Amino acid sequence: MGKGIGKKIDELAKRKSTQDAGQWRKSVVNHLYWAASTSTSGQEAVAKWTSVANHMQNVHTHDNALFPRCLHGPLVGEGSRVWLKPSTAACERLSDIVLAPRFVKDVEKISPVYHTSTLEAFHSLIIRFSPKSAGFSFRGMLARLQIAALHYNENATRSHATTLEGVLRYAIVYPKYKRGDYTVRALKTRATSVYIDQLMALLFESVVEDPLPYQEHTDKVPVPEPLCAQYERPDKQEAVSRHRSRFFKRT
Incomplete structure (x- = not known):
């Protein structure tokens, strides 16, 4: 949500009549994180978030009992900002972005605990074990995903x-x-890899001694059909080949 509203403010700042709104981009995005991390309910998060529309106009009291006034002290000297003047294009357009009904509705459901950063970290870790530049079979890819999960679970905390x-x-x-x-x-x-020692011990102490139970478990893994078009519609591939051959004969 922070990235999305930041991009909207960047687009707004490209216009000459609303370029002053770009000075508030970082503050608005930071305010969104602050409203989510310091609120105990969705209504309180909305009250704190909507207060930024008054704050950027140098108005620090709000008509909301959950957040009646800003928590900062007097802003003087370096703490003062380039305030947006009411009824100007920059102020009105930025207020429309901040107070958009759909966005405010999403702010009410924002979570101060669960973030996408951990999921993004896991996705980047998968690329280390299964780079996109190489092709893997279904079972090979499944094994690499499982190893990536073992590595992430061991080092996530x-x-x-x-x-x-x-x-x-x-x-x-x-x-x-x-x-x-x-x-x-x-x-x-530093990241650890104790799971490797455990896997190696399992391999040499159990799998090598009696591989049959593990082979039976591997055979039970269902392998889906290939997603490549040439396997799904061979008739279409044959038609394309015939068309190409006729084209090259004519030329």
Whole structure:
């Protein structure tokens, strides 16, 4: 949701009449994360989220009992911002994006606990075990997915890395989607691979000694039909081949 509304603000900032809205992109996206992580109910998250429409106009009191006023102190000096003037094109269009009924409805259902980052991390880990540049059979792909799951489950809850003095370690990265901006990430401890030793022990102590039960289990794995078009519709492939042969004969 943060990426989506950020892209809408970027499009709005490309126009000359509404380019001032681009200065509020980072603040609006950060406010969305803050509203989700500090709220105990969907109604409270909506109240905090909709308050940003007043905040960017330098209005810090709101007509909502769940969030009647902003929590920050007086904004002076470096804390002050380029406030949007009411009734201007930038203010009105940005308010329409922030207060869009469908988006506000989604904010009410936003979760402060479950995020897609862990799923994206697992997907990137799958590519390490089964690169897209190589083709695998169904059972080969299934085995690689299972190994990726073992590796992820073992290292998903790694602790925060520290220095010898016990200070927490962080890293500054520059993702492409941030266009030169940076992100501070917590460094985790080194990944482990204890599951490999367990698999090797299972292989040499059990499978090699009596492979029949494991072979029977492998044979029970259903292998679906290939998804390639040439297997699904051979008649169409033959027609294409005949058409190509006639074309090359004419030329």
